[in-house]
Amino acid sequence: MTQSRREFMSLSAKAALLALGMNAGLPTGLFAAAKTTGFDSPLPLPGGSGLYGLLAPKGNVALMATKVPGLLPATGAPMLAYAATQGGKTFQNPVLVLRKGQQFNATLVNMLPEPTIIHWHGVDGPWRQAGHPSYAVGPGESYDYSFPVTNRAGTYWYHPHPHGLTAKQSYYGLSSFFIVRDAEEEAFAKELDLRLGVNDIPVVLQDKRFTPDGQLDYSPSMEDLLMGYLGGSVLANGALRPTMKVATRLYRFRVLNGSTARLYNLAFVQGGKALPFVLVGNDGGFLPAPQRLTEVFLAPGERVDVLLDLRALAPGQEVFLQNLPFDPMHNEMGGMMGGMMGGGMGGGTGGGHESGGHGALGEGDSYPIARLLVERKQTYDRKIPAKLPALAQPASGGPVRPIALAMRHMGGWTINGLTYAMGEAPIVVKKRGLETWQIHNPEASMPHPMHLHGYFYRVLERRGSPAQVRSRAVDGQGRLATDLGFKDTVLVWPGETVSLSIDFRTPNYPGEQLFLFHCHNLEHEDQGMMLNVRVL
Numbered sequence: 001m002t003q004s005r006r007e008f009m010s011l012s013a014k015a016a017l018l019a020l021g022m023n024a025g026l027p028t029g030l031f032a033a034a035k036t037t038g039f040d041s042p043l044p045l046p047g048g049s050g051l052y053g054l055l056a057p058k059g060n061v062a063l064m065a066t067k068v069p070g071l072l073p074a075t076g077a078p079m080l081a082y083a084a085t086q087g088g089k090t091f092q093n094p095v096l097v098l099r100k101g102q103q104f105n106a107t108l109v110n111m112l113p114e115p116t117i118i119h120w121h122g123v124d125g126p127w128r129q130a131g132h133p134s135y136a137v138g139p140g141e142s143y144d145y146s147f148p149v150t151n152r153a154g155t156y157w158y159h160p161h162p163h164g165l166t167a168k169q170s171y172y173g174l175s176s177f178f179i180v181r182d183a184e185e186e187a188f189a190k191e192l193d194l195r196l197g198v199n200d201i202p203v204v205l206q207d208k209r210f211t212p213d214g215q216l217d218y219s220p221s222m223e224d225l226l227m228g229y230l231g232g233s234v235l236a237n238g239a240l241r242p243t244m245k246v247a248t249r250l251y252r253f254r255v256l257n258g259s260t261a262r263l264y265n266l267a268f269v270q271g272g273k274a275l276p277f278v279l280v281g282n283d284g285g286f287l288p289a290p291q292r293l294t295e296v297f298l299a300p301g302e303r304v305d306v307l308l309d310l311r312a313l314a315p316g317q318e319v320f321l322q323n324l325p326f327d328p329m330h331n332e333m334g335g336m337m338g339g340m341m342g343g344g345m346g347g348g349t350g351g352g353h354e355s356g357g358h359g360a361l362g363e364g365d366s367y368p369i370a371r372l373l374v375e376r377k378q379t380y381d382r383k384i385p386a387k388l389p390a391l392a393q394p395a396s397g398g399p400v401r402p403i404a405l406a407m408r409h410m411g412g413w414t415i416n417g418l419t420y421a422m423g424e425a426p427i428v429v430k431k432r433g434l435e436t437w438q439i440h441n442p443e444a445s446m447p448h449p450m451h452l453h454g455y456f457y458r459v460l461e462r463r464g465s466p467a468q469v470r471s472r473a474v475d476g477q478g479r480l481a482t483d484l485g486f487k488d489t490v491l492v493w494p495g496e497t498v499s500l501s502i503d504f505r506t507p508n509y510p511g512e513q514l515f516l517f518h519c520h521n522l523e524h525e526d527q528g529m530m531l532n533v534r535v536l
């Protein structure tokens with residue numbers, strides 16, 4: 001234990017030094033190669049059992065929210081997990097694999113000392129199945145879910161949603177993937193010879209702080225609650241700076257930002273250069289067409305489904321999944337304290353918010369997260385299809401609903417001037433049809449990833465985007481590649497107004513519904529940046 005602790009500390013120190021060393025003065029498009037040492041542990045891959053094991057439910061699956069000793073790959077610390085068994089195998093945080101059209105039956109068993117409830121993020125289902133916080137169950141209690149899977153094939157996920165406790169329970173480990181497959185997606189995977197857990201890899205990114213003995217530490221200060229709790233170590237599937245051995249072929253990565261607050265600007269860096277990759281899907285499944293990118297923003301709650309071609313590499317070469325520099329735009333003090341601080345905290349470039357004394361890994365720093373090590377040559381002649389399953393242009397129309405994000409004078413984030421009240425529904429959808437939501441985030445703010453339960457968005461337009469976002473626009477509406485399909489979580493940067501089309505006819509849930517609209521910065525959510533949405 002002492003040995004592994006020392007190793008861990010030295011890795012953290014290395015990561016911090018690396019981040020500092022790689023932060024300044026590098027020409028655009030070229031990044032210092034990550035150090036090749038320290039990537040000693042394997043990337044935990046979803047297998048037939050265990051942590052993130054692949055579980056295709058046969059009948060009802062019981063998910064027991066509980067503390068599991070020794071589970072966290074990074075340090076061997078205990079973590080919270082959804083424990084399940086099937087066919088004599090045990091799973092923790094199983095990657096649930098569902099087929100479109102099948103019935104999903106699950107029972108949450110709460111073995112925590114506090115209330116909890118599961119939200120199936122991005123998964124269609126009436127509100128009683130969606131994990132509304134009013135349905136949170138107490139210690140020793142359980143909650144039954146039963147609904148048909150009607151989503152498009154895609155990478156969805158599940159996590160706790162008890163009001164005020166979502167960030168903490170997620171942070172200590174409760175969350176995993178909910179992968180939906182259908183005939184089209186299976187044909188796509190077959191065409192490219194992609195197999196889940198082998199070369200189609202779900203990867204959840206989460207940043208953590210640790211106590212000196214390697215335990216997970218969630219102890220947000222007032223400042224953390226306002227800005228979001230950042231950790232000094234970024235884990236991939238629970239491992240710190242892991243390595244995945246790869247062959248010279250195509251890989252699919254389904255990357256989930258499961259962090260409570262951290263934004264990423266992700267790239268695959270090889271020999272100091274960001275490799276091109278192909279974005280094929282996002283929150284709601286396939287995009288209308290593949291998008292070639294070299295970096296992508298990923299906010300808490302969002303997913304990207306990417307293809308990475310390693311055919312040009314040779315055995316021994318390394319590719320790093322890396323965060324590239326960006327301005328995290330913590331401009332929230334710009335309005336209130338700009339004068340007092342001499343503008344020091346408002347609108348700076350690249351500095352961003354760093355959590356003092358916790359590794360100081362700024363969101364906008366350059367740092368490696370995981371390594372792909374080419375181990376062997378492989379002959380691979382498959383081609384990425386030019387077309388993906390058809391997707392209509394977003395329909396727009398219906399009433400326009402302005403949504404204003406703001407910080408209260410004395411701190412705390414609001415939506416239309418309000419914070420969450422369990423018994424109130426400030427947004428009422430009277431007629432089930434199209435609506436256009438225009439979400440405005442002021443300049444003196446920070447990025448907010450806004451998530452809606454029950455329905456998907458189509459992004460119509462981004463206006464007022466900061467330069468680092470505008471420069472990535474793929475059309476005249478200022479939309480990003482990641483905006484092109486169905487979205488359930490949309491990042492709204494300071495100064496932006498993002499127009500979203502929502503079709504409240506689909507899915508056609510029976511009876512009145514009560515869903516949530518909230519910021520997926522989980523500290524913000526728990527502090528009340530959330531409203532009930534009543535759909536009549």
Ligand SMILES: [Cu+2]
Binds near residue numbers: 413520521529
């Ligand atoms: Cu927020």
